[in-house]
Amino acid sequence: MEQGKQTELEQVIKSEYGNTAGLVIMKDGETLYESYFNDCSAESRIHIFSVTKSILSLLIGIAIDRGAIQSVDQKVLDFFPEYEIEEGEKSIQKITIRHLLTMTAPFKFEEEPYVEYFTSEDWAAFALKLLGGKGAVGEFRYRPIVGPDILSSILERAAGVSVLAFAKKHLFLPLGITVDRNITFKSQEEQFAFYEATTINGWVADQMGTNAAGWGLTLSPMDMAKIGQLYLTKGVWKEKQIISPQWLIDSITEHSRWQEMNLAYGYLWWLVDEDCHAAMGDGGNVIYINTKKNLVVASTALFVQDAKDRITFIKEHIEPFVSETV
Template sequence: MLKKIGGYSILVVILLGIIYFFLPNYAQKALLHLTANIDDYEIFENRTVAASDPQPWEKSPQYNQYEMGRTYQDKLDDYETTAFLVVKDTALFYEKYYLGYDENEISNSFSAAKSIVSLLVGIAIDEGKIESVFQPVSDFIESFNEGEKSKIIIKNLLTMSSGIDWNEAYMSPFSKTTDAYYGNNLKKLVAELEVSNKPSQEFAYKSINTQILAEVLEAATGQSISDYATNRLWRKIGAEHDALWSLDKEGGMEKAFCCFNSTARDFARIGQLVLNKGNWNGEQVVPADYIEMATMPARLIRSGERIPHYGYQWWILNYNGKQIPYARGILGQYIFVLKDKNAVVVRLGKSRSKLYTDEHPNDVYTYVEAAYELLK
């Protein structure tokens, strides 16, 4: 009997090996790694977003003088927080690190990268590389010259209203999103896209919209988005560390919908730039009017109802009568802009709540409440 069981086990292993061998490359990687991780830059090729002339944050006189309430701290622990940081009046007010991470450790932004891509679009418009958010995508990408795709404008991509056919599924090893994350030809994915609905004001969150924006930026500027971000954004806001933008293959295309890897302190600079309405030390890095449009609710609908929670690749939290723009990644990567407190909050970690209230993961409210308590 034991010999039979052993024989069956060997047969199963052989069959699984054969199946694995014939799977697409991206599916093999998905099964090998099982779930996305904040340190996945270690398994991907990367392009550097280089820092230069760093401007370290000053520390507030109240730096780390206040303790996080036990209830909030328990929540941070429950969701495997790696960093929680508050910048107040352009100075570090509070920062704590966990699980072996520190102020010099980079980790994945996941979809918070979408908000960075949005800022790059605003910069390209200001430079005249892109005419406006109403310019057709077909002016930059040949595969958008025909059919319903020819009607898609940049604003449709920014507001997740392109009508592109895309399965935003994270758990299936065979979904298009998994192919985008683990695959090695993002431009081929974009070229093969089809439209399932007419581009309109109908909101449908699809990561591929951001990837298309990256191709638009590359065509418009003649640079990779990493190089463009280096020269037009990262160096201008005094980043202390080089960032890494993960690629689909060596020398390939950035995974623009995710995978901008940086430190909590440097992510806070993105929030501070938005808080400053695009200005950094007197230089207008992103147009103020673009920042305003990007961080206010777009005129979007879903199921016939107006939605108040999304702008140009920035989420918007309505909290106690305040509109709080924020960047958001799937494992709880957040950059919050608290305008009324002249503050920025960054939370990084390995998980987030699976429950939602008004389109926002429930842990979002915990971090915002904790920050307001600290800033009292």
Template structure:
């Protein structure tokens, strides 16, 4: 990569509230920035990047047969909720609907809730989610909903007999050499699927590299390439400023000033405040970013694209 372009990128992120940024291309670290040594060594709260890692865990659970089908109705895992289903359509919401956030619940997380959710104060988050009114039929529209993510960690716990963090340590984190990680829980001991993970920037980079290597890590299969392909297809376009939504991953097209690559796809995890795990397959590139930009979570994405356009 052009050193002049990287120097300009370094100056721009130092002016902003970006805490760390790592760029790997063709298995080589080509850019490294940490605001200070503490950020380099300590796990950072990655907010909704948690959702994308959860997507990988759901794929591993499907691969291993813990989850039989993502077409299975969610209510099958929570029969105790049957008596509160005031709308019969709720019985048909599937795991896939949760993954694409197209379950149909009225959920103004990107509206009047201002990126927060009252569910965090609930003593029973799963019940809180299913008591929400439906404003759409399942599969009709994507609406950002961290409640869907939390229900997924509950399903993972029910089907595997392990908390999500235990399942992740066994089948994802430890095989990748990730040991310095924490996953916060709700009051019932269910890991917070929407935003609960903390990890280092290097470990975030490993998550993206696993995707780039089609689910393999040091000659060991971690998750099927079929799942990774399916889980990163652009399914719904609700927020044009961000991109399409897949199975808890975002997808958008980049315009790059390169004769060989005029337009290419970027797959990315996005956390509130500007946390990112980005994969650009055609460039063999992975980027990890942590930030404190709660007033503008998309600013790191804009700065990154300004850099990439001049490749």
């Protein structure tokens, strides 16, 4: 990227998106721009919040490719034979992996019970007890925290290893991504400190060792850019097929829609428009993929409340620069 364009872009970042930790822009598989802010570096690892969901989507796809999971239409309760169905509890028997991936599974709450969730030892079991209820199966309800962990437990039971171990073997190591260890919290203070940390490398897990599905993973923007690049290479990395092209297509195909925000949803991926798809996390963490322009933008950000929208930033300030540069 030309120096003048780079300076102009960084002025926008510092003035309007001041919590940015790192930014990577890749075009046609080449890195056009990589820079870090707020005393961060390429070695920094940032909590990417809900971007974690989209990584889990890839892992579910890999598990299906490998035959550990039959399909997205497999019933959730197939993986929990010990679950005791209460009298009159019919909806839970209909819920499939697809419903969890598309945020169309009903739960027995209107507002997520965060305190009870975080203080429970087994997050997946806690979520499973709240699955079902009177809501209609198939109706979009975005559940960012309580709910996705059921997918983590399904993956563990199907693969016979932890989510992190599965991810290391089949996704992270092939892509050259290092995620060191499970992270557990002894107190609320530790958890809040983690949100602001830049040097903790790992994936949050509950007291049972099950990795969180809706949050909790730390990555660098280059790590995230590699994930995005998989979508542009049809799942191939260094001549190795990491994940099937069909799963990638399915995961960024509209399966549900958040009517309130008029946002289409795939398999734990947001569909921005016909050509653009994104994994989005609180604070401004994002993996943005433009399949038409062969473009990937990955941004990590330090957590702040009500962070400015990064999709607007990318469309207004990055895509024009890229078009002028190439």
